[in-house]
Amino acid sequence: MRSDNVGVVKRFQRASTHRAALTSQQRPRRDGQRFDLRDRTAAANQLLLCAIVAVLFVVGLVGGFIHRPELFALGALLIGLGGIAALAVPWTSIPAGWVAVLPLVDIVAIALMRQADPIGGLGLLWVFPAMWLATLGRAGLITSCVLIPALYWSLIALGPEPVFSFASFLLPLVIIAISSAVYASARRFAAQRDLLDAQAARLAFARSAAVQQEQLVTEVLDTVDFGVVRFSVGGDVVYENDAVGRLGGSMPRLHAAGETRVLLQEDGETPLDAHDHPLARARRGESFEDETVWSQDAEGRRVALTFTARRLLDHRGADAGGVLVARDVTAEQEALRARDDLVASVSHELRTPLTSVLGYLELAIDEDDHSERVRRYLDTALGSGERLLAIISDILLTSRRSRTSVEAAVHPREIDAVELVRESVLALGPVAADRVIKVSVTETGHAVVYADPGRLRQVIDNLLGNAIKFNRDGGAVDVTVSTDGEATTIAVRDTGVGIAAEDQEHVFERFFRASEDVAGNGLGLAISADIIKAHDGTLTVASDPGVGSTFTIVLPAHAETRMSR
Structure with missing residues (x-):
C-alpha cells in the first residue's frame, strides 16, 4: 500500500499546475487592473475635496464668514457634481485623458469660491487639483x-x-x-510598478517552467520499473513513484499496522533486523549501493530486491534529504543460480572421469617399457589433465553460494608470510624470466600470519601470476610483506597495463575479465577474495591504467587478532 504522502504530493502538483494556469490567464488583465486603479484614484481625490468643501461651507454659513454665499454655493455645487461624476462615470471604458476634466472643473469651482471670500485663503484648495493633474503626466503638470x-x-x-x-x-x-514634486513621485512610482510587473512576469514564467519540469520528472519517474523514494532531512517520505506501489507487495514497510512479513539477508535465509531495513538505513542518512535482500510477495513467491541509497545536497551544500532506489532482481538472481547449478553439475560430472583418466596416465607413466618420446607425451598429457582438474575444482568452489563452503576448506595456523612469498616467487621465477620481468621481495624480517598455508599460497600464486601475465616485457613486480603485530600485509605491485576505473569494482566477481587479450577464465581473483574472506581478511586493488596495479592482502597475525576482528 502506498504512503498517504504520495497522494498529497500528487494533489499538490496538480494544484500548482492549476494555479500556474490561472496566473497565465490573469496576466493579460494587468492593464484592466490599472484601469480599476484609475477609478479608485478619481473617486478618492474628488471625494476628499468634496468633504473639505462641505466642512468649509457649513462652517462659513454658520459663522457668517462668507461674503458672497451664492458664489461659494455655486463652486461647492460644481465640486459636488464632480464627486457624483467620479463615482458614476465608468472611467475604465473611456479614454484616460477624460479624467482630467474633474480637476479642471475643480480649479474653476475653487476660483468661484475664492471670489466669494478673497481674503479667506481658499486658494490653497488649488493644491488638490494641482496634485491630481501632476499624476496624469507631463501635460497635466504643465496645465x-x-x-x-x-x-x-x-x-x-x-x-x-x-x-x-x-x-x-x-x-x-x-x-x-x-505639482513638480508629485509629478516626480508619480514617475518613480510608475517606473517601480513597471519593474515589478516585469519581475512578476519573469517569476511567473520561471514558476511555470519549474512546474512543467517537475511534471516531466514525475512522469518519467512514474514510467520506470524501479521504485524511487524521496526522503526529507527528517526522514519523512515526501515522494514515491508508481513503481513503489507495484513493489509494495514484496517490500514490507516499517511500522506498518499488521505487517508480518520480514526481509531476508542476501543469503536468502537469515532474517533482516528491522534496524537494518534499507528504508530505515536510508532514513538515518546512510548511503549504500546494490544491497540485495529477499522477501515474499502477497502470493508467497520469493522476490529479490536491490536497494541503493544516496544523500542529497542543496545549492548551499547542506543536507537536503535522500533518495532510495529499489529494483526487482529476482529474474537476475534466478538466472545466476541456474548458471551456478549448471556449472556445478557439469563440472562435477567432468571431474569423475577426468580423475580416472589422470589415474591411468600415472599408471602408464610408471611402466618401464616406454620410450623417452612416449613418456614425454604422457607427462604432457598428465600436466594438462591436472591443470584441467584444477580449473574444474575452482569452478566447483566458486559455484557454491555460501562462504561456509570455503571456510570448511580453510585450516589456519601461524606461519611465516615471508617464507611463503619467497617460495611463490621462486616457483614463478622461470615464467617471469621468459619475459625479462624482474620480481623482487621487500620485507622487514619475520612476519607471522594466521592462515592456511596451502590456501594463502594459492592466493599469492594467483596474484603474482597475474602481475606477470598482465605486465609488460621487461617490467617489474615487487612483493612487499609487513606486519604490525596484529595484522600482516602482503602487497603485490606491478608495472603492467593497469585496470580501468570502472572495472576495478568488478575484478573480484566470478567470470569477470578486465582484458580479453590475455587468456583466463575470470575465476582466480574471485576464488582469492573468497579465501581471504574466509580468513577474516581483506583483498583490495588500486590501479592506475597504463602505470600498473597493486593488490593488497591484510590478514590477522594471530588467532587472537582474528577473533577480535
Whole structure:
C-alpha cells in the first residue's frame, strides 16, 4: 500500500499546475487592473475635496464668514457634481485623458469660491487639483503650473483692489513646487510598478517552467520499473513513484499496522533486523549501493530486491534529504543460480572421469617399457589433465553460494608470510624470466600470519601470476610483506597495463575479465577474495591504467587478532 504522502504530493502538483494556469490567464488583465486603479484614484481625490468643501461651507454659513454665499454655493455645487461624476462615470471604458476634466472643473469651482471670500485663503484648495493633474503626466503638470497661477493673478487683477504683493507670488510658487514634486513621485512610482510587473512576469514564467519540469520528472519517474523514494532531512517520505506501489507487495514497510512479513539477508535465509531495513538505513542518512535482500510477495513467491541509497545536497551544500532506489532482481538472481547449478553439475560430472583418466596416465607413466618420446607425451598429457582438474575444482568452489563452503576448506595456523612469498616467487621465477620481468621481495624480517598455508599460497600464486601475465616485457613486480603485530600485509605491485576505473569494482566477481587479450577464465581473483574472506581478511586493488596495479592482502597475525576482528 502506498504512503498517504504520495497522494498529497500528487494533489499538490496538480494544484500548482492549476494555479500556474490561472496566473497565465490573469496576466493579460494587468492593464484592466490599472484601469480599476484609475477609478479608485478619481473617486478618492474628488471625494476628499468634496468633504473639505462641505466642512468649509457649513462652517462659513454658520459663522457668517462668507461674503458672497451664492458664489461659494455655486463652486461647492460644481465640486459636488464632480464627486457624483467620479463615482458614476465608468472611467475604465473611456479614454484616460477624460479624467482630467474633474480637476479642471475643480480649479474653476475653487476660483468661484475664492471670489466669494478673497481674503479667506481658499486658494490653497488649488493644491488638490494641482496634485491630481501632476499624476496624469507631463501635460497635466504643465496645465497646473500655468492655469492655476494665471487664474489666480487674473482674479487679483479683476478684484476691487488689484494689489500685487509678495504674497501674490507665494501661492503660485507653492502650487508649482507641489505639482513638480508629485509629478516626480508619480514617475518613480510608475517606473517601480513597471519593474515589478516585469519581475512578476519573469517569476511567473520561471514558476511555470519549474512546474512543467517537475511534471516531466514525475512522469518519467512514474514510467520506470524501479521504485524511487524521496526522503526529507527528517526522514519523512515526501515522494514515491508508481513503481513503489507495484513493489509494495514484496517490500514490507516499517511500522506498518499488521505487517508480518520480514526481509531476508542476501543469503536468502537469515532474517533482516528491522534496524537494518534499507528504508530505515536510508532514513538515518546512510548511503549504500546494490544491497540485495529477499522477501515474499502477497502470493508467497520469493522476490529479490536491490536497494541503493544516496544523500542529497542543496545549492548551499547542506543536507537536503535522500533518495532510495529499489529494483526487482529476482529474474537476475534466478538466472545466476541456474548458471551456478549448471556449472556445478557439469563440472562435477567432468571431474569423475577426468580423475580416472589422470589415474591411468600415472599408471602408464610408471611402466618401464616406454620410450623417452612416449613418456614425454604422457607427462604432457598428465600436466594438462591436472591443470584441467584444477580449473574444474575452482569452478566447483566458486559455484557454491555460501562462504561456509570455503571456510570448511580453510585450516589456519601461524606461519611465516615471508617464507611463503619467497617460495611463490621462486616457483614463478622461470615464467617471469621468459619475459625479462624482474620480481623482487621487500620485507622487514619475520612476519607471522594466521592462515592456511596451502590456501594463502594459492592466493599469492594467483596474484603474482597475474602481475606477470598482465605486465609488460621487461617490467617489474615487487612483493612487499609487513606486519604490525596484529595484522600482516602482503602487497603485490606491478608495472603492467593497469585496470580501468570502472572495472576495478568488478575484478573480484566470478567470470569477470578486465582484458580479453590475455587468456583466463575470470575465476582466480574471485576464488582469492573468497579465501581471504574466509580468513577474516581483506583483498583490495588500486590501479592506475597504463602505470600498473597493486593488490593488497591484510590478514590477522594471530588467532587472537582474528577473533577480535
